[in-house]
Amino acid sequence: MLFYKNIGEGKPLVFLHGFLENHKIWNRIKNDLKDRFQIITIDLPGHGNSTNHRDVNTMEEMAEDVMVVLDELKVDKATFIGHSMGGYVTCALTELFPDRVEKIVLINSSTLPDDEAKKNQRLKACETARRNFNALVSFSMPTLFAAHHRGDFKEELQYVKEIALTTPIEGVCAALKGMRERPNRSSILYDFKGDIHIIVGLNDETVNPELFLTLIPDSPNIHLHKFNSGHMAFMENYDEVLTILQSL
Secondary structure, three states: OOOEEEEOOOEEEEEEOOOOOOHHHHHHHHHHHOOOEEEEEEOOOOOOOOOOOOOOOOHHHHHHHHHHHHHHOOOOOEEEEEEOHHHHHHHHHHHHOHHHEEEEEEEOOOOOOOOHHHHHHHHHHHHHHHHHHHHHHHHHHHHHOOHHHHHHOHHHHHHHHHHHOOOOHHHHHHHHHHHHOOOOOOOHHHHOOOOEEEEEEOOOOOOOHHHHHHHOOOOOOEEEEEEOOOOOHHHHOHHHHHHHHHOO
16 A cells, blocks of 8 residues: 555545655645645655555556555545646546545646657656666756746755655656556546646646646636746745645
């Protein structure tokens, strides 16, 4: 079973981290929400303290792994908050287990699949990780933050780097392969009847929001939040994102 932390009482919120992250990425948010919610933070396969057992970690398999944790905790229905890859897993579990999902929050994520260029980029990232993982982390982590923010978030950048470097290479490549294979799940924007909060960084260099923004329907259950941030909106616009989460 996946490693997880469970704290607090109230409506359950399940936090799913992004690629090269783990449950610790949510520590600040967890501490600010634990007095009003049950907070469940999970390490996805091959990240943090969760071991990797597959050559490819598809979004569907990771969604099933997450549900095993909820079954263990006897949580029938929850709100899911996913950052980047965690958002892809959130979309998969919303499609596979709609009755278990109260609301969803997608942070710097998308319902769209990879295009061919992105698929090739993921294969190259796996090759680079096998050759020199430290170089991959050092090169890619600063680009997660908007260029105009990087000088203001040096501590956060260092923290993200430290977390990334704990990720085993097999977990890195299994996640990259899984993200390559994910299908288009934009149908959930129309089919899911619960609240959907979409948090977008307009300067996100990792998940380009432009095309995704054109697909979001004008629906009363969809709440779009746009920030002048990069790929780490929950760090770069912490107070604003915290306010959104407090309203869930």
